[in-house]
Amino acid sequence: MPHHFLRYLFSALLLALPLAAIAQTAEHLPLFDGHMHYNQEAREVISPQEVIDLWKRLKIHYVLATSRPNEGSLDLMELAKKTAPSIKIFPFLRPYQIQADHYDWFKSEKIRAYVHTELKRGIYKGIGEFHLFGKDAQAPYVVTIAQLAKERGLWLHAHCDEYALEQLLAHAPGVKIIWAHTGMSTPLSQIDALFAKHPQIMGELSFRNDLLVEEKLDPAWLRLLTKYPTRFMLGTDTWINQRWTYVPELIAYYHKVLAQLPLPLAENLAFKNGLAALE
Ligand SMILES: [Zn+2]
Known part of the structure; x- marks a missing residue:
């Protein structure tokens, strides 16, 4: 190889280096939102196109979508396909038609029929987000859902306490679970024990406001x-209209977390873990 070519190559690399370094800071990572709802009433405050535009602006390239009713997710998928093909949406079957269903979905004939019909679409990556606490986890329909998910290779997206989480895993050993909010307030030692015991659980971090302590990543979380x-994966959880207003703030919070992690770990948390689980 001629000497002058090597010199050229060397200076080209030098020039490229700062650019590469900038491109790899946490701010520039694509994001996977592992907890997004586009519920019926959200349409009053944000249109599907505005949702897509918001995602583009915040570099949210991947979304776990779970909406009440499911048409919210389906409309976003259709629009993204037309106007933002780089955004990838992973739809989850939400077993709710109205907000009140979250109290008794596991006892409701209406919801049982709804889930049955929705499953026929054959597009869902999982079932959830559903809420489940304490002894409700023993309801026969919860057993059915856990086993159905296991059989079909679907994820469960469960907003549940530790007891209900263990019950789901007992109903269908090996079933894959995205634990919404990672238990919300479950002590870290307990999360550690559950993760060690059940390698197929993933933790989604919305509402874990304990990640940062005075802007610094909590050492126990690190x-x-x-x-x-x-x-682990990030999530916004747009469960009420007001939450849509906070999405940029929530993402800014996550950027502070990501910036304090080694890059490979930041990439995993930002989007790679979500993709590895759902793609
Ligand atoms: Zn939620």
């Missing part, structure tokens, strides 16, 4: 994220 580098 240890947990480092111990389980492939098990």
Whole structure:
């Protein structure tokens, strides 16, 4: 190889380096939103096109969508396909038609029929988000749902306490679960024990407001994220209209978390774990 070519190559690399370094900071990572609802009433405050535009602006390239009713997710998917093909939406079957269903979905004949019909679409990556606490996890329909998910290779997206989580896993050993909010307030030592025991659980981090303490990543959280580098994902949880207003703030919060992680771990948390689970 001629000497002058090597010199050219070397200076080209030098020039490219700062650009590459900038491109790889946390701010520039694509994001996977592992907890998005586009519910019926959200249409009053944000149109499907505005949702897509917001995602583009915030570099949310991947979305776990779970809407009440499911048409919210389906409309976004259709629009993204037409106007933003780089955005990838992973739809989950939400077993709710109205907000009140979250109290008794597991006892409701109406919901049982709804889930049955929705499953026929054959597009869902999982079932949820559903709410489940304490002894409700023993309801026969919860057993059915857990086993159905296991049989079909679907994820469960469960907003549940530790007891209900263990019950779901007992109903259908090996079933894959995205644990919404990672238990919300479950102590980190308990999350650690559950993750060690059940390798197929992933933790979604919306409403875990304890990640940062005075802007600094909590050392106990850093240890947990480092111990389980492939098990956590971010989420916004737009469960009420007001929450849509906060999406940019929520993403800014996550950027602060990501900026304090080694890049490979930041990439995992930002989008790679979600993709590895759902693609
Ligand atoms: Zn939610």
